[in-house]
Amino acid sequence: MTNDLLSLSTNEFIGGIETVAPRFDSASYPQQNLPADDWTLLTKAGVLLPTLPKEYGGRDDHAEMCEVVEKLSEWNLPLGMYVTVISAVALRPIVLWADEEAKREVLPAYAGGDPMIAGFASTEPGCGSAMSAMTTTFEEVEGGYRIRGRKHWQAFSISAHWWLVSAKNETRDRREYGYFIVKRSEGFRTLRPYEPLGLKVIDYGLNEIDAVVPRHRRIAADGRTLRPMVEMLMASRAMMAAMGCGFLRRISREAHAYAERRRIGPGPQSAIRFVRYRLAAIDASYTVCSALNHHLRTALNMKDEMIGSFPAVQAIKTVATERMLSSAHHYQQLVGGEGYRSGSPTNISAQAFLDARVYTIFDGTNDLLSQQLTEYCLARTDGRALSRFLAEWPLTASAVTAHGLDLNFLDRDLRQEHLVLAGRAIAYAFAIGRVMRWAAETGADPRAARTAIEFLKADIAGVATEFELLSAGVLGGPTLN
Ligand SMILES: Cc1cc2nc3c(=O)[nH]c(=O)nc-3n(C[C@H](O)[C@H](O)[C@H](O)COP(=O)(O)OP(=O)(O)OC[C@H]3O[C@@H](n4cnc5c(N)ncnc54)[C@H](O)[C@@H]3O)c2cc1C
Numbered sequence: 001m002t003n004d005l006l007s008l009s010t011n012e013f014i015g016g017i018e019t020v021a022p023r024f025d026s027a028s029y030p031q032q033n034l035p036a037d038d039w040t041l042l043t044k045a046g047v048l049l050p051t052l053p054k055e056y057g058g059r060d061d062h063a064e065m066c067e068v069v070e071k072l073s074e075w076n077l078p079l080g081m082y083v084t085v086i087s088a089v090a091l092r093p094i095v096l097w098a099d100e101e102a103k104r105e106v107l108p109a110y111a112g113g114d115p116m117i118a119g120f121a122s123t124e125p126g127c128g129s130a131m132s133a134m135t136t137t138f139e140e141v142e143g144g145y146r147i148r149g150r151k152h153w154q155a156f157s158i159s160a161h162w163w164l165v166s167a168k169n170e171t172r173d174r175r176e177y178g179y180f181i182v183k184r185s186e187g188f189r190t191l192r193p194y195e196p197l198g199l200k201v202i203d204y205g206l207n208e209i210d211a212v213v214p215r216h217r218r219i220a221a222d223g224r225t226l227r228p229m230v231e232m233l234m235a236s237r238a239m240m241a242a243m244g245c246g247f248l249r250r251i252s253r254e255a256h257a258y259a260e261r262r263r264i265g266p267g268p269q270s271a272i273r274f275v276r277y278r279l280a281a282i283d284a285s286y287t288v289c290s291a292l293n294h295h296l297r298t299a300l301n302m303k304d305e306m307i308g309s310f311p312a313v314q315a316i317k318t319v320a321t322e323r324m325l326s327s328a329h330h331y332q333q334l335v336g337g338e339g340y341r342s343g344s345p346t347n348i349s350a351q352a353f354l355d356a357r358v359y360t361i362f363d364g365t366n367d368l369l370s371q372q373l374t375e376y377c378l379a380r381t382d383g384r385a386l387s388r389f390l391a392e393w394p395l396t397a398s399a400v401t402a403h404g405l406d407l408n409f410l411d412r413d414l415r416q417e418h419l420v421l422a423g424r425a426i427a428y429a430f431a432i433g434r435v436m437r438w439a440a441e442t443g444a445d446p447r448a449a450r451t452a453i454e455f456l457k458a459d460i461a462g463v464a465t466e467f468e469l470l471s472a473g474v475l476g477g478p479t480l481n
Pocket residue numbers: 085119120121122123126127128129130152153154155196199358361362363364365366367368371420
């Protein structure tokens with residue numbers, strides 16, 4: 001029973017997760033929605049307990065939340081996302097900001113080892129990146145709020161018991177956003193299931209909401225802007241570091257083993273120097289995600305507001321997910337034709353690529369997040385050139401100084417396309433600083449850190465080259481130089 005799990009030490013508790021996780025090995029686990037019995041097995045192992053407060057039967061532990069997701073993602077990346085959505089996206093805002101009555105109604109059901117599921121409904125067919133255009137509405141009615149609208153691509157569209165739903169109330173001169181805890185039976189209906197390319201353990205679809213919820217189920221949040229929604233997404237974006245770390249440990253292991261086994265000509269594939277380059281790129285990505293994960297575990301706190309960590313979280317999300325995708329790509333390329341075969345007995349690369357593909361798209365598309373990161377920095381330069389700001393900003397200063405990063409190419413009028421690219425460069429500089437800190441604090445292999453930093457510096461140089469490309473007029477129209 002989950003009660004017994006509350007007195008365990010972290011090592012013992014995580015040991016229990018490590019015992020059940022291999023059962024979900026993506027090399028053999030079916031590509032299908034997770035059956036309720038398997039979710040029961042995981043909830044009984046306590047995968048949701050670190051998210052829940054002690055008074056609601058949880059273990060209430062930030063670092064354990066990260067570790068659970070990292071361990072699961074090593075065996076089965078989609079399962080890492082499964083737990084992240086329920087814990088970090090749907091339950092965390094309820095734990096942090098819901099009315100006590102709503103907490104009492106919802107949270108105990110997630111502590112008991114039952115196969116309970118919760119989802120977060122924000123994206124609509126007409127808007128994902130610019131959520132101010134949402135058309136789902138709420139209005140005050142007797143005893144509570146009526147919420148009406150359509151949402152799509154929600155994880156657990158068909159299976160979630162409880163929802164956190166965003167909605168808007170707009171009159172001619174006033175706009176207000178609201179967040180509501182909705183029980184499925186109150187009026188959350190799936191009109192059509194979607195067939196995703198990967199992440200098969202999770203069900204998706206197009207959903208219609210027409211529900212009346214009691215007043216106490218409105219989450220306390222400033223309704224004037226979408227800032228609370230950004231805050232609600234902070235934890236899952238940060239969790240990409242834990243997922244990336246687990247996933248890339250596996251991908252690195254699989255890719256190396258494959259390259260040793262596979263004979264090409266007289267020797268193993270791994271004897272080919274360009275193959276070794278691809279393996280080095282995968283390993284560097286694993287190092288980067290390990291460092292970002294270290295930052296998540298030691299410098300961030302999902303148990304509290306995270307909006308103050310907005311720039312770090314934007315950088316973590318974009319860098320970790322890019323690394324997951326590029327490594328899955330390298331691995332699939334190394335495997336050759338067998339990497340294009342569903343269910344191949346020799347490798348997991350085809351599914352790994354399909355699973356990783358969506359990470360740069362969902363939870364805030366990376367292009368938008370990169371733009372927002374640049375805008376955040378530009379708003380704080382205080383008249384300094386952006387490169388000077390980055391040389392002094394605590395999140396990038398150590399990297400700029402230690403590695404003499406030349407970010408002068410950022411000091412120009414930045415159009416929208418530059419804002420996106422600049423955000424990537426800023427995120428890479430942030431990541432270099434995290435790798436340095438991780439190496440210093442964990443005693444990790446300095447060669448691994450050095451290689452990862454060289455790859456990140458090359459990424460920054462790549463952005464500088466893209467700036468030049470834009471100056472060459474590839475977008476057409478007048479250039480600013
Ligand atoms: C598998 C999966 C799971 C999901 N889970 C959930 C969930 O649980 N709950 C939920 O509410 N939603 C969920 N979503 C929705 C997801 O968050 C959105 O798809 C995502 O935010 C992007 O929104 P969009 O699809 O409307 O794309 P759009 O907003 O149309 O953007 C499409 C593309 O346009 C470009 N673009 C947009 N803005 C910019 C910019 N500023 N600069 C440069 N390029 C830009 C980018 O290339 C971007 O990828 C999920 C989606 C998928 C595919």
